Amino acid sequence: MALKSESSFKEYLKKLPDDTIIKYYSDVEYSPFPVILIQEYTRRFQQKSKNEIIKDLKYQTRLARKKTQEIGKMAKKHTSVNDVTKQKSQEIIKQAKQKGYSISEKISNKRHKISSKLKNTAKSKIQKTVNAGKNLKTSKKENLELLENLAKLKDAGIITAKEFQEKKKKILSKI
DSSP: OOOOSHHHHHHHHHHSOHHHHHHHHHTGGGOSSHHHHHHHHIIIIIOOOHHHHHHHHHHHHHHHHHHHHHHHHHHHTTOOHHHHHHHHHHHHHHHHHHHHHHHHHHHHHHHHHHHHHHHHHHHHHHHHHHHHHHHOOOOHHHHHHHHHHHHHHHHHTSSOHHHHHHHHHHHHHHO
């Protein structure tokens, strides 16, 4: 589409998705019709007043001036954009490494705490279960039935009299 007039530019902007409008708005100083772009942005997102739009334009102008001054300083120092980009990238990587290290330390500490809690909980639950099993007692009626069954086994010749006497002592000690 040829952007020859303000009206063609307005129509073009209306057809663009929101994310493209936001990108264009952040680079408004490069737009052929900056006021129209700002109007479309505000129509979609914020409905700013003319004073707020002018304020934003002034802010964008200050940012552009600041960028120009930085580029001028770099030119005086004979610093290339790649050097600055490399330096900023190294700073970002350093910060990311530090943050990653601190996060990994926190995760490690939490892992140790959770691990010890799980071990203690598991030990106590196992111990409770073992104690419950030890404390589990059979009733007198069940013990007497067991003695009768042992006597039948002895009479049938399946167990010896000696085995019967040993089992009988154990059962009687529980009663």
